[in-house]
Amino acid sequence: MRVVPLIVLSLVVAATPAIAAERTGYSQIAAGNMGAAERSIVAERRIFPDRPELMLNLAAVYRNTGRAAEAKALYAAVLDKPAVALDMPSGAVVSSHDLAQRGLARFAPQMATR
Template sequence: MRTILLFAAAPLILAALPASANDRPIPAKISTGAYDDAEKALQAELRIYPNRPELLLNLAAIYAKTGRAGEARTLYAKVLDQRDVLMDVTADKVAGSHAIANTGLKRIQAVQFTAR
């Protein structure tokens, strides 16, 4: 099963943005820095699909970018507790959900070490 990782695919979708900021797809919100809007949209999707790795990974990335490392770690761990799923990260690149989650965890750890 392959799913699309929204956060990584966001630049590919920017060309088709609707006029209203509220109508923009989640990847566009993330790539333009509208993290609050993207977070709300992801949380709404997660209420419907609580274990979708692409939703969890994108929300974890938003948490990491907005200084909520603990929450990001929790979501990355939730992805790692599930089976590994191949995901399209760009039009020509595929990665497993576990590899993406581990990369996210390493980035959080690297940021924390440089902040000390």
């Protein structure tokens, strides 16, 4: 009878990254569905308003939908909180502060030199 709980546990563990990708809006952002991503993230932020991965992903949605001021505000809010190590889809672990700084850098004016 121990086989069944182990099988169930392994299925739950295997499904956890997929569920997390849905709750953080990652899957929708990757698919280019910014509206669905925003709805998912906003719903999660009602429960977890200070989770940096939600703030960063919502900032990405705002950036990709032309809402620069809102995106910048979320990136700044992440920087106002303690840094958190975040797992990336690539398997890398990155600081929430590094991601927020990279997001803000996308808004910096680009200067050309010749």
